[in-house]
Amino acid sequence: xxxxxxxxxxxxxxxKKDTGKNFYISHLKPNxxxxxxxxxxxxxxxTNTANGTRGAGYIALxxxxxxxxxxxxxxxxxxxxxxxxxxxDATTKTHSGGTNSTIIEHTxxxxxTVNLIHASxxxxxxxxxxxYHEAAFGTDASLxxxxxxxxTWTLNLG
Numbered sequence: 024x025x026x027x028x029x030x031x032x033x034x035x036x037x038x039k040k041d042t043g044k045n046f047y048i049s050h051l052k053p054n055x056x057x058x059x060x061x062x063x064x065x066x067x068x069x070t071n072t073a074n075g076t077r078g079a080g081y082i083a084l085x086x087x088x089x090x091x092x093x094x095x096x097x098x099x100x101x102x103x104x105x106x107x108x109x110x111x112d113a114t115t116k117t118h119s120g121g122t123n124s125t126i127i128e129h130t131x132x133x134x135x136t137v138n139l140i141h142a143s144x145x146x147x148x149x150x151x152x153x154x155y156h157e158a159a160f161g162t163d164a165s166l167x168x169x170x171x172x173x174x175t176w177t178l179n180l181g
Contacts, residue, residue: 031124031178033143033158040169047161048140054158054176055091060145063153064180079145079155082129082174083110086139091157098144098157106135108172110149127176133166140164143174 035049056064060079067078087100102110108131115128127145144157156176164172 031156031176033156033160034173034175034177035140035143035160035164036173036175037164037166038171038173040167048164048172049158049160049162051177052158052161054156055093056156056180057091057095057154058093059096059153060155063147064155077147078116079147079153080113080116080127081110081146081149082113082127082176083144083146084108084131084140084172084174085142085144086137086163088141088159091142091159095157096154097151098142098154100141103137103140106137106168107131107133108137108140110146112149113176123179125178127178128174130171130173133168133170133172136165136167138165140166140172143176145176145178 032051033054037046037048084103085098085100089099111129113127113129118125141163142159145155147153
C-alpha cells in the first residue's frame with residue numbers, strides 16, 4: 024500500500040513488564056501534517072532568520088479520542104502529563120542527508136497506571152506551541168508501572 028508523503032508514519036510499541044514481550048499498538052500508521060505545522064515547517068526550513076529556532080522534536084501523548092484534523096492546534100482531550108508520560112524531548116532524532124525521511128523517537132516508561140493512550144503528536148517545545156504532526160494509534164494502549172511505550176515517528180515532507 025502506498026501513502027502520499029505528506030506527513031509520514033507513526034509506530035507505537037508497548038513492552039509489558041510482567042511478560043517482557045513487545046506488543047504493537049500501531050505500526051506505520053499514516054499521520055496528518057496540520058496546517059499550522061506545515062506553515063511553521065516552511066518558516067523553519069525556508070524563511071525564519073531568528074537564531075535558536077528548533078524543530079518539532081518533542082513527543083506528546085493523549086487519551087483523547089477525536090480524529091486528527093488539519094486545523095488542530097493541540098492533541099484532543101488532555102495531553103498526558105503524569106506517570107512517566109509527560110511530553111518529552113525525543114532521545115533519537117536522525118536525518119540522512121539527501122533523503123526525505125527523519126526519525127524522531129522516544130521511549131516512555133510508566134511510573135503508574137495509564138489507561139487507553141490513543142494518540143501522539145510532535146511539538147517544537149516542552150509546553151504548548153505548535154502541533155506539527157498527530158496520529159491516532161491503531162489500538163489504544165493501557166500500561167502499568169514498569170511498562171514502556173516506544174513511539175517512533177518516521178517523517179517525510181513532500
